[in-house]
Amino acid sequence: MTDPLGEPLLGPVDVAVVGAGPAGAAAALGVLRAWPDARVVLLDRAGFPRDKTCGDGIAPHVGDVLERLGVPELYDDHEPVHVLRLGFLGGTDAVGRMRRPARVVPREVFDARLVEAAVGRGARLVRHRVRRVGPVPGGVDVDGVLQCRVLVGADGAHSVVRTAAGLAPHRRDRTAIALRGYAPVSPGREHEQVIAFTDDAGWPAYAWSFPVGDGTANVGYGELLPAVGPGPSKARMLERVDELLPGSADGGTRWAAHHLPLSSGRGRQPDGRILLAGDALGLVNPLTGEGIHAAVRSGALAGLAAARAARRGTPDVAGATYRRALRAAMGTHLLHMDVVTRLAVDPRTVAAGLDVAGRDPRVFDAFVDMGLADGGLTPHVLTGLVRRAGADGLAKALLAAVRGRRAA
Ligand SMILES: Cc1cc2nc3c(=O)[nH]c(=O)nc-3n(C[C@H](O)[C@H](O)[C@H](O)COP(=O)(O)OP(=O)(O)OC[C@H]3O[C@@H](n4cnc5c(N)ncnc54)[C@H](O)[C@@H]3O)c2cc1C
Structure with a gap:
């Protein structure tokens, strides 16, 4: 070739x-x-x-x-993998069937x-x-x-x-680092993509388990690089996989890390x-x-x-x-993701968003489009957040996010 x-x-x-x-x-x-x-x-x-x-x-x-x-x-x-399970700090906040399966x-x-x-x-x-x-x-x-x-x-x-x-x-402040490996898929996770967020250092940070379909899963952990100093070691990231998705890294091989330049x-x-x-x-x-x-x-x-x-x-x-x-x-997707990232500086906003997505499939679908492709904030997402956080709370958070954009 x-x-x-x-x-x-x-x-x-x-x-x-x-x-x-x-x-x-x-x-x-x-x-x-x-x-x-x-x-x-x-x-x-x-x-x-x-x-x-x-x-x-x-x-x-x-x-x-x-x-x-x-x-x-x-x-x-x-x-095809139809189910996406999104968790925050060990709890499951949103689990749903994607309109179209991922692979x-x-x-x-x-x-x-x-x-x-x-x-x-x-x-x-x-x-x-x-x-x-x-x-x-x-x-x-x-x-x-x-x-x-x-x-x-x-x-x-x-x-x-x-x-x-x-x-x-x-x-550097727009770059993440992530570690991945392949391990026998944990029982119960054979047919779903699992993402477990944590609000620790390096937020937004999460571990994942994605079933390959051959008895193994691609498992890993990623976080934002710190403003100064070295990023997390491979050993630390491996520990994080195990803390957030216990057992999923057992028997894992081919561990490797790489940078992700964020939009x-x-x-x-x-x-x-x-x-x-x-x-x-x-x-x-x-x-x-x-x-x-x-x-x-x-x-x-x-x-x-x-x-x-x-x-x-x-x-x-x-x-x-x-x-x-x-x-x-x-353009619209990139702009909305920038606003969402600024809103998400406070991990509680993400927890609230997942909670709303767990209750309303239209919000769940919007999160899938926004997180996996080129979707944006929809009226359902905004209405759901208003109901959850109150109009005042959301307005204040949005204002702060837009001010943050202007200042950047
Ligand atoms: C751990 C981890 C997990 C991720 N998980 C997902 C996921 O599940 N889903 C998802 O959508 N995204 C995921 N991503 C992001 C995804 O991997 C990248 O966004 C994607 O690979 C970008 O594709 P690309 O073609 O731009 O670059 P790459 O896939 O990096 O391809 C770049 C190519 O350029 C070649 N190259 C580099 N330098 C040179 C050079 N000087 N001369 C010639 N060739 C060169 C390389 O060999 C390579 O083939 C993940 C990233 C990481 C690090």
């Missing part, structure tokens, strides 16, 4: 994509959907299939994006299938670790081995393309020929840590914008075109 390491690359190409995770593969598919003859190169430092540290939870909405890219039923052979697909499988689909459409997959990206007349140069008209940076949380696009590294309410995509998607742009949901939906959605939009701009001979407008498309598709 890949070119052998070190083989000299041929350029120029129309679009180069750095990183072949969900954002990069979706970007390549997006280009080829709009422009089937485009010359697209997909660069990744890893050979596929490869693991990616993740909870492997695939929101139902991911399938919608892939279907629009012409890749339906990519992982339908994996068992738990190990990234070794999910990412390889997506890459294979992109290659099947005509993308060329090349194994190469990108180090330098810079402008050249008429395009963008990659390490002196490849030139393209438009480049999509989908190289994850520690993106090198992000810096080349002129953006600062992800802010901040504004897409910061700059003008020009370098587009950023997925974790490289910092689109992970700040409350739930979900990033795959945002990765495929933004990747698909970046691919489309790149294809249109390159094909029309106006590659310089690619950044602005993509920024507008991203704002139209995800």
